[in-house]
Amino acid sequence: MKHYRSRNQGRMRCAACIATLGLAFTIALPHAAHADDIVPPIVPDKIQVLAPNEVFLIGHATGSQNYVCVPSGTGVDWSLFTPEATLFNDSVQQVTTHFFSVNPNPDDHGAIRATWESSKDSSAVWAAATGVATFATDPAFVRPDAVAWLRLAAVGVEPGPTGGDRLSRTTFMPRANAFAAIPFM
Numbered sequence: 001m002k003h004y005r006s007r008n009q010g011r012m013r014c015a016a017c018i019a020t021l022g023l024a025f026t027i028a029l030p031h032a033a034h035a036d037d038i039v040p041p042i043v044p045d046k047i048q049v050l051a052p053n054e055v056f057l058i059g060h061a062t063g064s065q066n067y068v069c070v071p072s073g074t075g076v077d078w079s080l081f082t083p084e085a086t087l088f089n090d091s092v093q094q095v096t097t098h099f100f101s102v103n104p105n106p107d108d109h110g111a112i113r114a115t116w117e118s119s120k121d122s123s124a125v126w127a128a129a130t131g132v133a134t135f136a137t138d139p140a141f142v143r144p145d146a147v148a149w150l151r152l153a154a155v156g157v158e159p160g161p162t163g164g165d166r167l168s169r170t171t172f173m174p175r176a177n178a179f180a181a182i183p184f185m
Helices: none
Strands: 015-026 054-072 075-088 094-102 112-118 124-133 149-158 170-180
Touching: 054 094, 112 149, 112 170, 124 170
Parallel strands: none
Antiparallel strands: 015 054, 015 170, 054 075, 075 094, 094 112, 112 124, 124 149, 149 170
């Protein structure tokens, strides 16, 4: 969910297809037997999710980060407009869709947040970044051309239209191993 750009170039065009590893963590253990089989990757301290949270879903994503050019100081800069990604399990079955949307939680005052919607039951989770790791801060983990690795905390959840709750107990959605597949300069 990120792009690659060279700040040394006078001109910058930002758009990239990406492949990411998204992880969903939860305190509740509705899939405890399955959770024992999932081993999350080693990540920098800045994005680790600590106990009692336990992984219940891993998704391998393909999609894009979309940017728009905006005024910045006396010049311009790129600002994230929206991600669009589909996450698949190890059996290449779609598990979630990832995008930006308005968080329905009234405590979040209509904020536009990173959103994941379950392909199984349409339950959804909205999240905000609480930790960031980049090549500059964590070169042992993050490649120079990588999208920032994130730890996103749930700030809203909603059951699916028929009461589905697959994502309703989510507490964190870390993003790791993300890289720009098509860099533009």
